[in-house]
Amino acid sequence: MKRRGRGIACMWYPIGFTASANPSAAVVKVNEDGTATLLTGTVETGQGSLTVLAQIAAQALGIATDDVHVVSADTDTTPMDTGAIASRTTYVTGNAVMLAAENAKKILFEVAAPLLGVEPAHLEAKDHKIQVKGFPQRNMHIGDVAEHARGVKGTPPIGSATFNPAVLKLDPETGQGKPFATYVYATQIAEVDVDDETGEVEVLRIVASHDCGAPINPMLVEGQVEGGISMGVGFALQEEMLFDSSGRLINPNLTNYIMPTSLDMPSVEVDIVDSYDETGPFGAKGVGEPTCVSTAAAILNAIHNAVGVRVTSLPATAEKVFAAIQAKRAQEAKLVTAG
Amino acid sequence: MEKKTVVAEKSAPAQALLESVELELLRAPALAPLSPLPLEVLVPEARQQTPAVGQRATRPDGRLHGLGQTKFIDDFYLPGMLFAKIKRAGVASARIVSIDTKEAEAMPGVVAVLTGAEIPCNSFGPSLKDQPVLADTRVFHAGDGVAAVAAVTEQIAAEAIEKIKVEYEMLTPVLDPLESLKLETPGLHAPNPNIYGHKVIKKGDIAKGFAESDHIFERTFRTQMVEHVPLEPHASVATWDANGRVTIYSTLGRITLGRSDVARTLGIPMSRVRMISTIVGGNFGGKNEITTEPVVALLSKKTGRPVKCLFTRPDEFISSTTRHPLIMDYKTGVSKEGKILARQIRLVLDGGAYCSWSETTLGKACILSAGPYNIENLYAEAFVVYTNKTMTGAMRGFGAPQVCFAYESQMDDIATALKIDPMEIRLLNAFTNGSLSPTGQTLHSVVVKETLIQAAQRFGWNGAPS
Numbered sequence: 001m002k003r004r005g006r007g008i009a010c011m012w013y014p015i016g017f018t019a020s021a022n023p024s025a026a027v028v029k030v031n032e033d034g035t036a037t038l039l040t041g042t043v044e045t046g047q048g049s050l051t052v053l054a055q056i057a058a059q060a061l062g063i064a065t066d067d068v069h070v071v072s073a074d075t076d077t078t079p080m081d082t083g084a085i086a087s088r089t090t091y092v093t094g095n096a097v098m099l100a101a102e103n104a105k106k107i108l109f110e111v112a113a114p115l116l117g118v119e120p121a122h123l124e125a126k127d128h129k130i131q132v133k134g135f136p137q138r139n140m141h142i143g144d145v146a147e148h149a150r151g152v153k154g155t156p157p158i159g160s161a162t163f164n165p166a167v168l169k170l171d172p173e174t175g176q177g178k179p180f181a182t183y184v185y186a187t188q189i190a191e192v193d194v195d196d197e198t199g200e201v202e203v204l205r206i207v208a209s210h211d212c213g214a215p216i217n218p219m220l221v222e223g224q225v226e227g228g229i230s231m232g233v234g235f236a237l238q239e240e241m242l243f244d245s246s247g248r249l250i251n252p253n254l255t256n257y258i259m260p261t262s263l264d265m266p267s268v269e270v271d272i273v274d275s276y277d278e279t280g281p282f283g284a285k286g287v288g289e290p291t292c293v294s295t296a297a298a299i300l301n302a303i304h305n306a307v308g309v310r311v312t313s314l315p316a317t318a319e320k321v322f323a324a325i326q327a328k329r330a331q332e333a334k335l336v337t338a339g
Numbered sequence: 340m341e342k343k344t345v346v347a348e349k350s351a352p353a354q355a356l357l358e359s360v361e362l363e364l365l366r367a368p369a370l371a372p373l374s375p376l377p378l379e380v381l382v383p384e385a386r387q388q389t390p391a392v393g394q395r396a397t398r399p400d401g402r403l404h405g406l407g408q409t410k411f412i413d414d415f416y417l418p419g420m421l422f423a424k425i426k427r428a429g430v431a432s433a434r435i436v437s438i439d440t441k442e443a444e445a446m447p448g449v450v451a452v453l454t455g456a457e458i459p460c461n462s463f464g465p466s467l468k469d470q471p472v473l474a475d476t477r478v479f480h481a482g483d484g485v486a487a488v489a490a491v492t493e494q495i496a497a498e499a500i501e502k503i504k505v506e507y508e509m510l511t512p513v514l515d516p517l518e519s520l521k522l523e524t525p526g527l528h529a530p531n532p533n534i535y536g537h538k539v540i541k542k543g544d545i546a547k548g549f550a551e552s553d554h555i556f557e558r559t560f561r562t563q564m565v566e567h568v569p570l571e572p573h574a575s576v577a578t579w580d581a582n583g584r585v586t587i588y589s590t591l592g593r594i595t596l597g598r599s600d601v602a603r604t605l606g607i608p609m610s611r612v613r614m615i616s617t618i619v620g621g622n623f624g625g626k627n628e629i630t631t632e633p634v635v636a637l638l639s640k641k642t643g644r645p646v647k648c649l650f651t652r653p654d655e656f657i658s659s660t661t662r663h664p665l666i667m668d669y670k671t672g673v674s675k676e677g678k679i680l681a682r683q684i685r686l687v688l689d690g691g692a693y694c695s696w697s698e699t700t701l702g703k704a705c706i707l708s709a710g711p712y713n714i715e716n717l718y719a720e721a722f723v724v725y726t727n728k729t730m731t732g733a734m735r736g737f738g739a740p741q742v743c744f745a746y747e748s749q750m751d752d753i754a755t756a757l758k759i760d761p762m763e764i765r766l767l768n769a770f771t772n773g774s775l776s777p778t779g780q781t782l783h784s785v786v787v788k789e790t791l792i793q794a795a796q797r798f799g800w801n802g803a804p805s
Contacts, residue, residue, distance in 0.1 A: 006798070006800075007751065007761070008747075008751075008761045008762060008765065008791075008794070008795075008800075009743060009747040010710070010711055010747065010765055010769065010787055010790070010791060011707075011710075011711065011739065011743045011747075012707060012710070012711035012770070012787065013707070013736070013739055014703065014706070014707070017699075019702065041594060041595055043591065043592045043593070043594060043616040043619055043622075044400060044618050044619065045592050045619040045620075045621065045622035045626065046618075046619065046620060046621050046622065047622075048398050050398070050399075050400070051396055051397075051398045051399070054391075054396075055391040055392055055394065055396055056391075056392065058389070058391035058392075059390055059391045059392040062389060062390075063389065063391070064386060064387045064388055064389050064391055065385070065386045065387075065388075065391045065394060065396040066382050066386035066387050066396075072616075073594055073615060073616035073617075074594075074613070074614075074615045074616075075594050075595070075598045075612070075613055075614045075615070076613045076615075080595045081593070081594075081595055082593065082595065082596075083592055083593025083594070083595060083596065083627070084592040084593060084619075084622055085592065085593060085624065085627055085733060086699070086733075086737070126389070126390075127389050128389065170778065173539070173541070174539065174540065174541040174542070175538060175539055175540035175541065175705070175706070175719075175777075175778055176540075176541075176542070176778050176779040177778055177779065177780070178778070178780045179702065179706055179778055179780070180706075180780075182783065182784060183776075183782060183785075185711055185770075185785065185786050185787040185789075185790050186790050187765075187787075187790040187791045187793075187794040187795075188794065189794050189795070189798040189800065191798075205798075207794050207797045207798040208794070209789075209790040209791075209793040209794035209797065210790065211784075211786045211789070211790055213784065214392075214393075215393065216392050216393070217393075217394065217395060217396055218393070218395055219395035219396075219397075220398075228735070231623070231735060232740065234565070235562075235565060235662075235740060239563070239565040239566070240563040240564070240565065241563070241564040241565060241566060241656065241661060241729065243514060243728060245514075246430070246431060246512065247430075247431025247432065247480065247481055247512040247514050247727045247728060248429070248430075248431065248481045249481065249482070249656060249657050249729065251656075252652070252653040252656035252657050253652055253653060253656070254568075254652060257566065257568075257656065259568060269797055271793050271794070271797055273786050273789045273790050273793055274786075274789070275784055275786050275789075276784065277783070277784040278783075278784075282392045285784070288735070289735045289736045289737070289739070290736075290739075292735050292736055292740055293736050293739045293740045293743050294740075294743050294747065295740075296740055296743075296744050297740075297743045297744045297746075297747035297748060298747070300744060300747075300748055301747060301748065301751045301761070304748075304751060304755075305751075310558075310748065310752065312558060312559065312560050312561065312748070313560065313561040313562070313563070314561070314562045314563050314744060315563060
């Protein structure tokens with residue numbers, strides 16, 4: 001019969017490695033109409049990073065996401081970037097983009113200050129305007145300032161910047177030191193049904209509460225969590241590359257290497273926990289990798305809760321779970337006989 | 340004249356179709372919808388809002404994906420382009436005695452063949468340069484490339500690699516990481532030892548911690564090798580100009596490193612390499628290093644024509660990086676209240692045939708292995724060893740999902756034995772702001788407990804703190 005169980009797993013994950021250099025550079029150009037172009041050497045690999053970077057540039061300039069066009073991933077036209085790895089894009093490249101946009105904004109402020117009759121330090125960029133702090137009615141449209149900067153002053157508003165979390169070497173003997181700039185945390189809770197006659201596990205529901213710092217784009221965070229969970233379900237229950245005794249892979253295809261499909265996906269509920277990291281761009285940390293970290297652990301704990309067996313190797317295939325249930329029954333029968 | 344004859348031979352319905360539809364439309368790739376561009380679009384409101392941060396802004400590439408307009412590498416076609424295929428060794432450990440490419444070269448439609456001996460600098464790797472672009476003297480795993488062919492069609496290239504004859508002197512493969520860990524096991528990459536990475540994290544005094552513990556829990560956990568399985572396989576297209584400059588369109592996720600590796604393996608200045616990544620169809624850490632790029636670049640140089648190579652799904656499994664399998668020994672001492680007093684961990688990572696991103700994986704796995712918990716007495720040691728299997732490398736989490744499986748399984752073992760609620764034992768041990776990490780780093784913006792409580796409330800965990 002089917003037995004229901006639930007399991008918790010927590011995790012922590014580092015953002016912004018510091019054991020070796022980890023730089024990103026960015027260039028932000030404000031156009032004469034107040035829109036902008038962002039140049040970045042990172043690569044969009046499906047996670048939505050270019051949208052997040054556009055949002056960061058837009059936020060720094062006080063314009064909207066749609067006003068920023070992103071040019072990416074071309075070694076001839078875009079600045080260097082350590083790349084779409086290690087959940088670093090929002091944090092490291094995001095910081096570089098924010099600083100580049102700040103540098104472009106500094107030029108806008110210098111141009112606007114005499115026109116608005118204040119010092120540059122008294123200005124802010126908000127809602128497509130350069131305005132005096134505390135006196136928003138004293139403002140100029142960002143496009144008018146950019147046009148004035150280019151056409152009258154001859155100082156086109158272009159900013160560039162690099163960001164690198166400070167490189168710190170660890171003690172080689174004890175490993176002590178600061179290997180990462182910051183960390184994110186998460187908890188996932190899984191609910192499963194385990195068929196104790198076949199060992200088959202069905203994941204019914206996963207509740208995921210994740211920290212990513214302040215989310216730049218909550219929808220993309222939710223998407224990452226859902227995708228990470230599907231990867232975690234495969235890691236927990238199905239996926240395994242198998243080698244024969246001569247070292248050849250015996251299942252190099254999707255017929256025999258079984259991945260979760262939409263039918264294997266549990267219902268997923270995502271919460272983003274309140275968090276703000278002062279070292280990240282607008283409080284953000286990162287989210288890409290951490291999403292798949294605790295899923296398998298939560299599912300395996302739920303199996304343990306359902307049928308009382310501890311499967312110690314992944315994946316927890318039906319065969320493995322069933323063998324563990326049988327071993328437990330044999331053990332219990334022995335105890336009864338002995339007793 | 341010939342074309343007219345062909346049309347005249349068509350059946351009446353086909354003829355009618357040809358007359359009724361513009362030929363250009365029939366030749367066009369199947370893209371929907373056939374409407375004038377740019378499409379008149381409603382920009383979703385979130386993209387037009389200020390402040391921009393915090394908005395649920397849609398992705399501009401989403402529309403292109405939905406309409407089938409995204410140009411993945413497989414959609415690229417350059418005039419005169421050839422297709423490359425890479426022949427795989429198919430044996431896990433061997434010396435290459437000879438490679439005979441004559442029969443393949445003689446096939447109609449085959450334009451060029453490439454072997455490892457022709458590669459100007461036949462080694463690469465992010466920390467250890469232990470991986471060849473194409474194996475020329477030694478095979479370290481069955482997925483090693485041993486030769487490549489460029490032909491006018493993908494089918495001819497696939498047939499041609501079957502005609503390449505490689506003579507091997509077979510060697511006994513080392514497949515078990517624990518076997519590889521033994522000092523008496525001969526080094527795969529001699530004179531280098533099989534243990535090619537080692538890390539220790541030491542904090543407090545574990546002997547003292549275990550002595551003070553009321554209960555000690557010990558278990559070994561293991562995880563398997565898995566693939567990233569991106570929807571879009573590894574692919575690239577290379578084309579040279581007459582000034583000796585190569586442009587490579589690639590699925591790489593890190594082009595700065597990619598350009599430098601291509602320049603190095605080709606033996607040309609970086610200024611002569613342009614690397615462009617398209618919108619990549621999935622990465623998950625598997626597209627961090629060069630694979631097909633130097634091969635297509637050299638075949639393109641040899642033939643004077645653009646060359647494309649696209650991994651098949653089997654290529655993806657046997658020759659691209661995978662997730663490290665781990666063998667994890669955990670010993671944890673706790674007080675009767677469930678407070679962790681000491682933890683000793685040994686991790687053995689199966690590194691496969693080449694180093695790749697093992698150094699990073701080793702480091703993260705070791706640092707994270709204690710879990711997000713305050714543990715004063717800790718000793719974690721990790722090793723990564725070579726085996727004659729598909730190389731392991733960067734994959735979403737760099738060792739974290741593996742160690743999380745171990746430390747969270749043991750956490751529930753402890754909770755069960757001590758009859759403590761799994762939620763409570765975690766809240767008792769979890770990091771808080773100002774906690775010291777296993778490496779002695781003072782942690783800030785820590786919200787482990789907040790995630791636990793929020794998840795428990797959402798789930799409806801009995802006795803969840805309100």
